[in-house]
Structures are given as structure tokens and as C-alpha cells.
Amino acid sequence: MDNNIIRASYASNPHHSRGRQHQEETDVVRGTRSVFQRDRDRIIHSISFRRLRHKTQVFVAPDGDHYRVRLTHSLEVAQIGRTIARTLGLDEDLTEALCLAHDIGHPPFGHAGEDALQDAMTSHGGFDHNAQTLRTLMQLESPYPNWRGLNLSWEVLEGLAKHNGPVHEPNWALAEINAAFDLALGKWPSLEAQVAAIADDIAYDNHDIDDGVRAGFLSLEQLLELPFIARQWEAVSEQYPDASEDMRLRELVRSQIGLMVNDVVTATKERLEKCSVKTADDARDADLMIAGFSDTMALKERALKKFMYFNLYFHPEQKAAADKARVVVAKLMDHYTQNPESLPDDWKVRLPDEEPYKSRHIADFVAGMTDRYALRECIKWTGSAPEGLSNV
Template identity: 65%
Template sequence: MNRAPYAADPLQTRGREFPQERAGARGPRSEFQRDRDRIIHSMSFRRLRSKTQVFIAPEGDHYRTRMTHSLEVAQIGRVIARALGLDEDLTEALCLAHDLGHPPFGHAGEDALCDAMQRHGGFDHNAQALRTVMRLESPYPGHEGLNLTWDLLEGLAKHNGPVGGPNWALAELDEAFPLELTSWPSLEAQVAAVADDIAYDNHDIDDGLRAGFLSLDDLLELDFLADQWREVERQHAGEPRDRQLRELVRNQIGLMVNDVITHTREQLRDVGSVGEVRGAGRQLGGFSPGFAAEERKLKRFMYDRLYYHQEQVATAERARDVVARLFAAYSQDAKLMPEEWQARLPEHNPQRARVIADFIAGMSDRFAIERCAAIYGERPRGLTNV
């Protein structure tokens, strides 16, 4: 690989929170490869297979989960990183880790934890991802967390841009291992963020069509999608409709990826180092202004037609109730929690509430439903709409 001068270099990493000797390291891997592998082998990553992406507890096997979404983000991220000469391993690691802080039931679960934690400092899935990899997921002797590189943690904290007012969780972690929250992150982190946008913009369309929440007529209300559909029909006339629709999604991904690569290259003409990327004072990796405007239209369309669909909203409300009831139950009787979690519970709030939120945030959809049924004696109903 030809590494660009503005790419992150694993030989120049700022290290790990807990220093480690490389003597006897397991295999000839770079520091960023080690980060990626630690994420893939973590229990938090494995649990993503049973966490909501768009549809809550879907009965079919073909709908995306947080894990399949993260894998798709990583695939897109690596393509962009390779074209720009960035570090593919760091990009992939960031893509794989970006959703580790999501609680069960996606944004519905996050809303419930935000409400429950309102008096205790709040809850945010991005900060929870950092808390997960730095404190909660602790498989190694001698230290807490996965002990990932500064570069990975910085990108995870700021992949959506500088953080001016971190909540308690991120502020606490930043104090322990400063992440320069007010500057822009590496290009690898910026690419991971736009790869996330590309993946869910398009793959959520695929799932929405499969579930019957979206139709082709809906999609054709967007001019740039209508243009692509006409080209698909011209090139693949007579093919089954479902194959044509999937070709439309693939074409959209290709257009977005190519736009990001072209625009980012233009932005990097006078950039010669990672330091200049962080000090640029603006986003360098992303969509061109024109395509960004079209992408915002697509997002608004998806919120109106899919994410806020009447059935989705009703199911999300039931999911929020599950998380709220779990938080209430554990707050009232800690003995309902596993012994290892009881042992780590602080005596007083807000720290006590934060550990309860940690426990719930780590649950899969299925486990949250099972625990709610065990505690309240009745299995929650109506938690799937596909």
C-alpha cells in the first residue's frame, strides 16, 4: 500500500493508555491491526448481531442488525481509505467499533436510557462506545478495557467532528487519557463517519423495501434516485423488479463513494501531514457540497417514510417501555442483576445509576426481552413489525 503523507501511521501512534511491551506479541501485526482484532474478538462486538439496526427484533433472517451494518460500513470504509492512501486497518477498526455503545432496540433504547439517566448525567451512545472499550470490556489482565491506541480512541470520540461539551462519560475518559476533543480527528475517522452515512442511507432503503415500508414510487419522489432508476431500467430491462431495486441501491453506494473520494482528494491538495488534518479547522473527508445537499434530502425522506413510520413509532414506544422497566426494576432491587454486576454497584447515585445503565446498554434485544419477562412475569408483546 502507498501510504499518503496525511495518513495515520501505526509506527507513529501516540500509544495506549496502559503501556505494553511488544516482546512476544501475538503475530506480526501493526498497532492498528491489533486494535481491529481486539474489537472483533470482543463480546461487545458479538452482541451487535442481536441489536436493532432499523427493525426491532425482526423475525426474518434477512434484515440488518448492528453487526451486519458495522461490517458493511467497514467494507465501504476500506474502499475509500485504500483509494485515498489512508491506513485501512485503522479505518476498518473505527467502522467496526462505532456502534458498540448502542443499547438494545437502537435509538428507542437510547431514548429510554436518556430519560432514565436525566438526573444522573444523561446517556449518549457515542460516549458509551468509548466507555465500553476503555472500561467495561476488560478481558486482559492488569488493566481495564481493551487498551486500544490513542488514535483509535480519538477517532471513535470525534468521528462526527470536534466535541465542545462532552457529557460526564466522555469527559471522565478524556481526563484519564486526553483525546484533544476540540480538534478534528484523523482522515481515517472522517472516512469512517461518511462510510456509516453511506451504508445506512442505502442499506436501510433495501430493508425498508423488503419490509414493505417503502415502495419504488416513494423513492422516485427524489430526483437523483429517479435518475438512477431510469438508468437501471435502461441497462437491465426485463430483469425481475427485486434485482433492479438492489442494483439501484448498489449504484447509489457507488455514486456516493466516488463523490467522497473525488471531493476529499480536492480538499487534500495542500495537506501534507496528519497534524495538518487535525489542525485544518474543518472537515476534509466527506461529500461534495452538492452531493451533501442531496444526501440530506435522502435522510429527511428516510425519517419521514421509514424511521417515523406509524408502525415503527408504535414498536419503538413498546421497546422504550422495556428498557424503562428494566432500569426501574434494577434501581429498586439490585439483586435482580447478576452477581458480578451487583458486586460492582456503587452505593450512591449518580455512579450507581450509571452502572445500571452500563448493564442495560450492553444487552442484546433478545436478552432485554427475556429479562423483562423474567422480572415482570409476562413477555413484552408487539416488539417486532416485520
């Protein structure tokens, strides 16, 4: 099946997977794919993955065709993740599956929508997009006749559950999932999951610069306030003195990604050696994240994040659009709670009678919406939506 693939001893091996929550018939073979390849393909073919093309990444309901959405971001994360995984001898298919699936739990309008759902669900355990990713893949996305969910491998679910490292105090959604299929929440995830997490950081750190400049929220002068960005800009300008500023900015973003990827590879190899990591479980049992930036690059990356929050994510126009988006999601939650008969038939027939399950069911429905569907539903049921819900 994959006899030509050379894996490092510490890589996850699909032939040694801990399996799936629900046993599948082994005599049903749909092509010569490994466990992790099938996981990746199930994610790509899912409805929830397709909906990412109309969910906000940074810019709310963008009118322009060139801005990133959750889908394009996920594809870019996967590209970076595969590159790192291949260089380190990890399983590329598992890494790719984790990268592609990591944002599936995001509601419409990104973090603004998540804030509105958190407010609406305060008395029912709250809302968290990371746990919602697991809930979507294990319970809500159900194309198969014999079980709920996509029945992904333990390794994919573990990596998604511990996207940010070990979880010692899981929220209700993650605790419910873990009770059904123990994901060893207190340990670090696989190296592939750690690579997927750092690939996510690299992607949005740099691609958000590209979108921010394109939208006019960031300027070159602002970017050059960061010393390591200024050094890269100087190097790019020396190499391409006749290129336009726009072209050099794109080259700056590419070179930044390359620097970060190379740093992750070098720093990860050093930690693998220092911590004597020989197997996949050695990485899980370590007391630190093995795959990640060097200490020097981590400081630079934190400075970049701080800069992006101040200048882009908390930009007045961003905040204004986020306020409008929260209104839409809040109005939808309130409407469906007061008028559950408005739910689509397949959601209405499964609506629990008791709380907190009723509210969680409604939140599942709203969280799955795309930006544009949420707007249409808001206007349809409440008669209005905030005007000008766009910041580009």
C-alpha cells in the same frame, strides 16, 4: 511488518501512533501485526462486538433472517470505509477498526432504547451511545489481567470520540474518559476517522432503503419522488430492461453506493489539495472536515435522509414498535434500581453505593444487553413485556 503498504503522507501511520493508555510489554508479540491491526482484532474478538448480532439496526427484533442488525451494518460500513481509505492512501486497518467499533455503545432496540436510557438517566448526566462506545471499550470490556478495557490505541479512541467532529462540550462520560486519556476533543479527528463517519452515512442511507422496501415500508413510487433516485432508476432500467423490479432495486442501491463513494473520493482529494493537507495532523488542525461529500452530493444526501425519516424511521409501525421497546428498557432500569440484588453476581459485587455511580453502573449493564436478552429479563423480573415487539 507492513513494508509493502504505500501510505499517503497525510495517512495515520501505526509506527508513529501516540500509543495506548496503559503501557504493554513490547517483548510479547502475537504475530506480525501493526498497532491498528491489533486494535481491529481486539474489537472483533470482544464480547461487545459479538452482541451486535442481536441488536436492532432499524427493525426492532426482526423475525426475518434478511434484515440488517448492528453487526451486519458495521461490517458493511467497514467494507465501504476500507474502499475509500485504500483509494485515498489512508491506513485501512485503522479505518476498519473505527468502522467495526462505531456502534458498540448502542443499547438494545437502537435509538428507542437510547431514548429510554436518556430518560432514566436524566438526573445522572444522561446517556449517549457514542460516549457509551468509548466507555465500553475503555472500561467495561476487560479481558486482560493488567488493565481495564481493551487498551486500544489513541488513534482509534480519538476517532470514536470525535465520530461527528470536534467535541467542545463533552458529556460526563466523554469528559471522564478524556480526563483519563486526553483525546484532543477540540480538534478534528484523523482522516481515517472522517472516512469511517462518512462510510456510516453511505451504508445506512442506502441499505436502509433495501430493508425498508423488503419490509413493505417503502415503495418504488415513493423513492422515485427524489429526483436523483429517479435518475439512477432510469439508468438502471435502461441497462437491465429485462431484470425484475426487485433485481433492479438492488442494483439501484449498489449504484447509489458507488456514486457516493466516488463523490467522497473526488471531493476529499480536492479538499486535501485546497487545504494543503500534507500530514495527519494537518487534517486535525483544519477548520473543516476534509473527508466527505461534495456540496452537491451533500444536498442530495440530506434530501435522502429527510425522506427516510419521514417515510421509514417515523413510519407509524416503526413508532409503535419503538414505544414498546422504550417500555422494556424503562422497566428494566426501574427494576434494577429498586432491586439491585437481581443483577448478575459479577455486576452486583461491583455496584457502587452512591449516586450517580450506582445508576450509571446499572445503565452500563442494561446498555450492553441484546434485544432478546432484554426481553427475557423484562419478562423474568417484571412478569410481562409488550406484546408483538416486532415491526416486520
